Amino acid sequence: MSVKDSQPENDQQERIIAEVRHNRELREKTYRDQALKMYPSICARCGREFAGKKLRELTVHHKDHNHDNNPPDGSNWELLCLYCHDIEHQEYLDEELFGKETSSTEKDPLATYKPFAALEALLKKKK
Numbered sequence: 001m002s003v004k005d006s007q008p009e010n011d012q013q014e015r016i017i018a019e020v021r022h023n024r025e026l027r028e029k030t031y032r033d034q035a036l037k038m039y040p041s042i043c044a045r046c047g048r049e050f051a052g053k054k055l056r057e058l059t060v061h062h063k064d065h066n067h068d069n070n071p072p073d074g075s076n077w078e079l080l081c082l083y084c085h086d087i088e089h090q091e092y093l094d095e096e097l098f099g100k101e102t103s104s105t106e107k108d109p110l111a112t113y114k115p116f117a118a119l120e121a122l123l124k125k126k127k
Contacts (some may be wrong), residue, residue: 001122024101030070031060031070031077032059032060034072034074035060035074035077035079036055036058036079037077038074038077039074039077039078040048040079041055041079042079043058043079043080043084043085044061044078044079044080044084045084045088046081046083046084048081050081053095054083056081057079057081059079059080059082059085059108060077060078060079060080061077061078061079061080061085061088062076062077063076063077064076065089065092073123093097
C-alpha cells in the first residue's frame, strides 16, 4: 500500500472526527447555555462564585455521567468549577476501576489498624 492509497482513508477519518467534535461542541453549548440560565454561577461542590471571564471555568457536570442524558429541566446537571469537575470524574473512575468509593462521604475510616491502641496497657504493666 502506498502513501497515495492511504491518503483518501486518512481524509475520511479526519472528516469523521471533525464532524463528531463539531456535533459534540454544539450539544455541549446547548446544554451549557441552558444550565447557566437555570442555575446560579456557583460551583455546587466548593461554592466559589464565577462571573465575567472566569465564567468559562464553570462546567456542566452530568450527575449520572451520561452526556447524552440532557433533560430539559436540568435535573441531571450541576455546575462545577474545572477543579471540582476533575475531582468528581477521578472519583467516578476510581469507583469504576477499583470498586471503591473515594469521596469524602466514606463511612469507613481510611486506616483500621491502630498500632498504639494497647500501648497504655503495656506501659502500666511495666510499672
